Amino acid sequence: MCRECKVREAKLFSRGSWLCEDCFLYSVERRFRKTVRKYRLVREGDKIALAISGGKDSISMLVLMSKIADEMGIQLAPFHLNLDMGEYSEKAEKISLKVAKSLGLHLEVVRPTEELEVKIRRMGRRSVCSVCGAIKRYSMNKFSREIGANKLATGHTLDDIASIFLLNFLNRNYDYIRKMAPISYGAGKMVTRIRPLYYITEFETKKYLELQNIAYLKEKCPHSEGAKTIELKKVFENLEELVPGSKASFVRSMRRVIGYEPEVAEVLECRICGEPTSSKDRICSVCRMRRPQSRSVSSQSD
Template sequence: MQCSQCGNSKVIYKREQSGQLLCKDCFIESIEKKAIKTVRKEKLLDKGDKVLVALSGGKDSVTTLEILNSFREMNVIDLCAVTVDEGIANYRQDGVDIAKRHAERLGIEHKVVSLKEDYGITLDEIMQRPNHKGSCTYCGVFRRTIINKAAREMGATKIATGHNLDDEVQGIMMNYLEGNTDNLTKLGAKTESQAEEFTVKIKPLREIPEREIGLYVVAKELEVHFDSCPYAMQSFRGEVSEVINQLAEKHPTIKYSTLRGYDKIKGVLKKEMQKEYAHGRCKRCGEPSANDLCKACSFLEELGV
């Protein structure tokens, strides 16, 4: 058995979709090339951009940081990072520490923002409330608000997230199955909000399968936080993911074809289905909001914080 690229006998990966065999060096190079190709094809970066990486310390965000750092080393962009500490005991601190070490290693500006400091409550405390709406609902909304604020404070022109191929395909299928055409218009490699205060978001890893990102960090010996969130539960996303992975066993190209198909219809979807939102301000925090209160503040009001 030999590497299809260089002939090395130490093969570490077999690509099911193409039958390609790769040694460690050729595998690492293939991942980096793929992400760089996405950046170029989708025009995710402009020279002089300051990119804020949403850095949890997990495999996807650490890989995003590593790949974008190659653009920083070529003086194309500047890089900074933010880590959100949701306040989850025995889980989040490891990721925060790993994120800090990566930022120090690369010498980039890094900020850790905690839910407790910003909103006066931790996710653990929210989950002790009897009528909570589920951990992911709060976590998603608070994290998005914190990252957007950090982008403005740090002068970032783009926010990079670690969404991989599996995440994107799950998002496409979930929204399609739920008939959520508005959310369907918001997916993609680059998402721009109607409100100027929301920084453009980019996803350099969206064409790389989750498993390949996991192998990349192990092969490159990058320190990452491999662990499961204690609040992870049987969500709709989990169910959809299971179905897609089952299909992918017999049809190894199915995730790519789902993504390609979505990319082809996205333009029409946006034109026909995108909703126009009112451009207002949240009365409580001043963040952009279509309603009197932004989503984060409406949750805080409900929680009595």
């Protein structure tokens, strides 16, 4: 029997307890709202760009954000980055458009590889995933700013946060952990980032959509994600079986022990394209990829 309502039959095991389908859906929505409220992710009048890949996490975020948009007085601007990787990208675009339309939202399709004249491929020492990640971060921020959004929401889940924390902890990269908060305030040309699924797991996003018959892209990216993050997610799956709630406890403990700084100090601007960069020589990662020789050329002109 369901542990919440104690009436209906329990069908899912989630976060250490057996729940019926209704109570499960409610628990996901309740935790999403709690995160949004507690960390003040949105304010009345916000225009929020939503990065929608078509996968279960971003589609769940789209559905959940659409539920709070009216009551919180916020405007949603979903967009999809088509990264021109053949059939996979076409499918991802189609699903994103379809779900947005079903919610009565207009979704903008952006083609960064055309605009930047780059291909998603291995470049020098950079893996395909790292090239893809750099282009995505660049384009998401640029697009959000250009349409006048004051916030950019991404579908990072608790599984993402936990594995990113563990990886950076092992690399002793504590600054990165400090910045990966539910909200990271922007500065200059950097738009404020929000991560409303911070305490929602991937198991939950998947079930949340499946129970409501909402479509999402099931295929994994043809290049697949960084193998390390996938392996780290498996570590947490094992841990979760031993100690239910491990992911959430781990993330909360890390935030407590290492601390968090949602404020961004100063943002530099790339001297080639003008987009924000943290690189001291002021050449952003995308410009560096597009013009591998740019480093020597620009240092001569100094």
